[in-house]
Amino acid sequence: MTLDDLRVFVAVCRTGSLSGVARELGCTQSAVSQHVKRLERETGVTLLERRPRGTVPTAAGRILYEAAADGITGLDRALRTLDDLANGAGGSVRVGTGGATLRHFMAEAIVGFRRRNPRLSLEFRTETSSRRCFDALLANTLDLAWITIGAPVPGIEQRPVVDLPWVLAVRADDPLADRSTVDAADLTDLRLVRLPPNSLSGARLDAAFTELGVRVASDTSVADWDTALLLTELGLGPTVVPAVPGLRVPGDGPLRLVPVPALPALPVGWAVRRWDALTPLARAFADTVAATCTEQSTIVRRQAVS
CATH class of the missing domain: 3.40.190.10 (Periplasmic binding protein-like II)
Known part of the structure; x- marks a missing residue:
């Protein structure tokens, strides 16, 4: 059992598609299957089940998926922190958002936050829907995603920031x-x-x-x-x-x-994998955006009724 085996297995559980993971990794579907089969041989149980609409984890597979996904998230966070220390960088925060979101919700916060953290790397990734934001969070390619708050999503924590009239x-x-x-x-x-x-x-x-x-x-x-x-x-x-x-x-x-x-009112705010697993910088950025949004939203409400 290798870390790559677990990463591939988690990706298949997340996407529900062996071929989709193969395209994402730039390999063959057979190679993806081999990773899963190696895990099944070592655990002695069937981990995935083929269905007409895709591949889903079995009951045993869900147990491994939840443990592996949490472990990989923590390991990736630790590796990023070690990389920052090794390279003398100021850390990074990866945010899922869009152009309108940046303009209306984050512009002021970004300027102030960068001024306080000049060596910080802010990475913004445009996502076209909340569903794609959730997938990116589960894949650990984002730290934070700005979304319209909706129904609960397994493996995702949502935190409302402001209600928009x-x-x-x-x-x-x-x-x-x-x-x-x-x-x-x-x-x-x-x-x-x-x-x-x-x-x-x-x-x-x-x-x-x-x-x-x-x-x-x-x-x-x-x-x-x-x-x-x-x-x-x-x-x-x-x-x-x-x-x-x-x-x-x-x-x-x-x-x-x-x-x-x-x-x-329309509730909007942050989605993350786990709040307690965020880096201090990511948590600070989320709090900064929340504070500026609350202040600006109050101004807009007054403007709308004047």
Whole structure:
């Protein structure tokens, strides 16, 4: 039994695909199978089960997976720390995020944190969904991931940072622009620039609309909140987006943000493998982002109702 055997086995359990792991490692599927078979010979039990939709660990396999995954995470963290000591580096923090996330949630924190830790290596990796963030965390290619908080995920700890209220963005000449708030009923039959339904924030918004009996139409959808605001500014229709920290809409500009208090706030925050396994630098970075987000979110709420 080798460390490589365990790494491959953990990867197969995580992805549910021998061929997927082979592509990831740049080897053959047969080579991946050999790693698993060696573990099965030494343990004397069957560790994986083939199913129509992929490969899953058996009951014995789950026991080994949980122990190996935790052990590999700790070992990789120790190896990174030793590498920092050997090379005289200031350490590193690997963060899963996107461009809009950096702009609205992390920009101020990054500047201050780097100033306090000038030798720190900050590595940002763009992920297209919370699911991909979770996979990267489980594979130990990320320390932290910024996500929309959702249902519990095995092997992942989620920590809410801030609840984002929803606002209706309209052009300044729209009849709703001068409202102090918008009722849910006022949204019915609007043709909105919509968030994608396969995103967690879009799904949350659609679920809230359904619960409130709000029927909206749309012939335009976008992948992120900033693009939705831009298309509204260009006249393609109003949009409903979270009032994110760092969002600035000048009072004499083309847009107005009107709070929609009936919609439940959207919780966002950090996902990690294990909080107690984070390096001190990663934990400090997460805390710095949380503190600045809380402060900026308070400013945005006041701005939205003024």
